[in-house]
Amino acid sequence: MSEHLLEVSDLHVTMQRRGLPITPVDGVSLTLDRGEILGIAGESGSGKTLTLRSILGLLPKGGVAEGDLRFSNDGGRPAPFEPTEVHGHGISIIFQEPMTALNPTMRVGDHIAEGPRIHQGMSKADARTRAIELMRLVGIPSPERRARMWPHQLSGGLRQRVMIATALSTEPKLLLCDEPTTALDVSVQDQILGLLQELRGRLEMAIIFVSHDIAVLGELCDRLAIMYAGQIVEIGPADDVISQPNHPYTAALMASVPSFQGTSEELQGIPGHPPDPGAFASGCRFAPRCAFARDDCTQTTYELRPTSDDRATACIHPEVLAQP
Amino acid sequence: MTALLEVKNLTVNFRIGSAIAARLRGQPPPDLKAVDNVSFEVERSESVGIVGESGCGKSTIAKAIVGLVPITAGSVELDGQPLTEKRDKATTRRIQMVFQDPGSSLNPSLTVERTLAELLTVHKIVPKKEVPERCGELMDLVELPRSLLPAYPKRMSGGQRQRVGIARALALDPEILIADESVAALDVSVQAPILNLFNSLRRELGLTLLFISHDLAVVRHVSDRVVVVYLGTVMEDGPTEQVFNDPRHPYTRALMAAAPKFGVKKEPGKSALTGEPPSALDLPSGCRFRTRCPLAQDICAASEPELVESPTDAEHLVACHFGWTDPRT
Numbered sequence: 001m002s003e004h005l006l007e008v009s010d011l012h013v014t015m016q017r018r019g020l021p022i023t024p025v026d027g028v029s030l031t032l033d034r035g036e037i038l039g040i041a042g043e044s045g046s047g048k049t050l051t052l053r054s055i056l057g058l059l060p061k062g063g064v065a066e067g068d069l070r071f072s073n074d075g076g077r078p079a080p081f082e083p084t085e086v087h088g089h090g091i092s093i094i095f096q097e098p099m100t101a102l103n104p105t106m107r108v109g110d111h112i113a114e115g116p117r118i119h120q121g122m123s124k125a126d127a128r129t130r131a132i133e134l135m136r137l138v139g140i141p142s143p144e145r146r147a148r149m150w151p152h153q154l155s156g157g158l159r160q161r162v163m164i165a166t167a168l169s170t171e172p173k174l175l176l177c178d179e180p181t182t183a184l185d186v187s188v189q190d191q192i193l194g195l196l197q198e199l200r201g202r203l204e205m206a207i208i209f210v211s212h213d214i215a216v217l218g219e220l221c222d223r224l225a226i227m228y229a230g231q232i233v234e235i236g237p238a239d240d241v242i243s244q245p246n247h248p249y250t251a252a253l254m255a256s257v258p259s260f261q262g263t264s265e266e267l268q269g270i271p272g273h274p275p276d277p278g279a280f281a282s283g284c285r286f287a288p289r290c291a292f293a294r295d296d297c298t299q300t301t302y303e304l305r306p307t308s309d310d311r312a313t314a315c316i317h318p319e320v321l322a323q324p
Numbered sequence: 325m326t327a328l329l330e331v332k333n334l335t336v337n338f339r340i341g342s343a344i345a346a347r348l349r350g351q352p353p354p355d356l357k358a359v360d361n362v363s364f365e366v367e368r369s370e371s372v373g374i375v376g377e378s379g380c381g382k383s384t385i386a387k388a389i390v391g392l393v394p395i396t397a398g399s400v401e402l403d404g405q406p407l408t409e410k411r412d413k414a415t416t417r418r419i420q421m422v423f424q425d426p427g428s429s430l431n432p433s434l435t436v437e438r439t440l441a442e443l444l445t446v447h448k449i450v451p452k453k454e455v456p457e458r459c460g461e462l463m464d465l466v467e468l469p470r471s472l473l474p475a476y477p478k479r480m481s482g483g484q485r486q487r488v489g490i491a492r493a494l495a496l497d498p499e500i501l502i503a504d505e506s507v508a509a510l511d512v513s514v515q516a517p518i519l520n521l522f523n524s525l526r527r528e529l530g531l532t533l534l535f536i537s538h539d540l541a542v543v544r545h546v547s548d549r550v551v552v553v554y555l556g557t558v559m560e561d562g563p564t565e566q567v568f569n570d571p572r573h574p575y576t577r578a579l580m581a582a583a584p585k586f587g588v589k590k591e592p593g594k595s596a597l598t599g600e601p602p603s604a605l606d607l608p609s610g611c612r613f614r615t616r617c618p619l620a621q622d623i624c625a626a627s628e629p630e631l632v633e634s635p636t637d638a639e640h641l642v643a644c645h646f647g648w649t650d651p652r653t
Contacts, residue, residue: 043511043512043513044482044511155600156378157600158600185377185378185538186377186538186540186579186582186583186584187377187578187579187582187595187596187597188600189582189584190581190582190583190584190595190596190597191595191597191598193584193590193595194590194591194592194593194594194595195593197590197591197592197593198592198593200592201592212511212512213584214512214586215583215584215585215586216584218584218585218586218587218588219584219585219588219589219590220590239587242586242587243586243587252513253512253513255516256512256513256515256516257512257516257541258515258516258519258539258541258542258544258545259541259585259586266520267516267517267519267520267545268516269513269514269515269516269517269520270513270516273481
């Protein structure tokens with residue numbers, strides 16, 4: 001089991017903005033094992049969603065992804081693939097807003113059954129039975145009745161469960177999650193996270209979960225990647241990255257998160273703004289906002305340097321964080 | 325001593341569906357009870373957080389206080405004077421609101437200076453010739469550079485716009501500032517300084533803050549007291565530290581268990597609250613949380629619990645039959 005499920009190396013996404021090229025994703029490399037949950041954290045505009053969507057070729061109009069993407073559906077060596085080959089055959093995706101992602105003119109049962117019918121050639125009756133099984137699997141109460149409902153008749157939490165059932169209908173090896181719980185209440189978010197964790201174990205499915213909420217990622221993920229200005233600045237086991245950041249950006253982000261376990265100490269925030277994807281400066285992109293920046297920070301080239309067996313950081317002076 | 329703001333048995337109903345169709349069917353017109361008999365007090369210079377899930381009525385409470393929705397029953401009193409929906413300028417001035425999305429609540433065709441100056445002039449806060457100077461002071465107050473005064477909202481970042489939203493509310497020298505999900509749309513690195521700003525404004529201006537949010541951690545950070553709302557009624561009301569350290573209502577406990585925490589791993593298939601809130605059109609009998617409550621007993625279906633003070637602390641109230649006793653003992 002040493003082969004990875006997914007390998008992404010040197011992914012770049014270029015887009016046009018008012019006629020000028022911008023690179024919102026600039027050199028992302030990552031690997032994913034079978035059954036692993038990888039979290040990608042970052043603020044708006046960090047490129048986390050575009051990275052995720054590049055895997056399925058779902059970029060906005062005018063977006064071009066370049067880079068080496070390899071995926072192994074059958075357990076062998078990961079091989080290059082076309083996004084259209086893995087749609088419905090190994091990789092599925094769920095989105096943030098299930099109301100816009102579900103077809104409002106289709107009953108939810110038919111929506112879930114569409115994948116098995118198209119990709120697995122199931123008969124209409126078999127696909128319907130399968131849809132009801134899947135609805136039961138994702139914890140939708142009275143699935144027979146709900147299968148005949150329209151998306152607008154369901155609550156936000158149930159819609160997201162329908163999305164997950166739809167994504168699971170083609171038995172994916174990899175589930176891509178694009179902020180699927182952001183629009184939900186905490187109690188429903190909690191249910192969905194529990195469900196994803198359970199499905200991962202039961203179906204041996206890997207998950208890439210993109211979110212701006214580090215606490216959510218910490219609860220769910222095995223490994224965590226932090227993105228800033230189109231690059232991964234730190235990656236490693238989720239608990240280690242959260243408790244002992246190796247990049248000043250991660251540390252600053254953690255200091256901005258209000259925690260309800262702690263007392264109401266002053267939050268730090270991060271001064272300044274993220275750089276514009278049309279004009280990235282040379283050197284470390286976080287340097288202008290970094291409290292620990294030194295002269296050589298503006299000279300360095302981007303590279304994720306391993307700090308231990310399972311961790312890597314793009315910071316050239318991670319030792320600054322070790323000092324109390 | 326009376327509280328600065330007193331909400332007494334506030335009820336807000338929304339008429340939904342067709343009244344004629346209901347009459348033809350021989351039924352009373354359907355009403356949705358968005359806020360049902362809510363009472364709480366806010367002392368001067370206090371910061372009170374209202375938390376709850378979407379649809380629980382927390383924003384409607386805020387809107388009823390500022391007069392944006394009609395009150396069906398009960399009252400909102402400022403310094404002992406009941407407020408009506410129609411208010412004169414002087415009353416309007418005293419309670420101001422900061423909205424969730426500054427992108428849509430600021431007028432896109434006005435510069436920041438025009439937005440602020442208009443309020444200062446209409447409400448005659450300062451003499452005309454001092455308006456530009458006051459605009460500058462407001463920018464200082466919300467920690468924005470004065471150079472942004474001639475800018476339009478679309479040129480600014482989300483955090484800057486939210487600060488303009490706050491400056492606009494502060495322009496009228498309010499006594500009470502209501503922040504309705506004011507940081508929900510912001511990234512954490514931007515949210516943190518805005519929360520700090522709310523705290524420093526309270527210290528410097530002695531402002532009374534009503535902070536409405538779904539995010540428990542955010543509320544803990546800015547509030548002295550927390551009011552937990554579920555399906556339009558208050559479930560628990562108490563000092564922030566007490567409610568967070570020793571929540572007495574099963575709903576409050578479940579909300580806290582559901583919130584993501586650092587250093588805790590999600591267990592497969594486990595969740596703090598099962599199911600979803602019942603529809604506000606078809607509330608369960610007795611306690612409205614009983615359908616999801618792990619402690620529910622027969623009495624919970626039979627009678628609706630009232631807010632009861634703690635036997636040891638008059639500040640901490642819970643609307644649960646077992647709030648101060650354990651049903652298992």
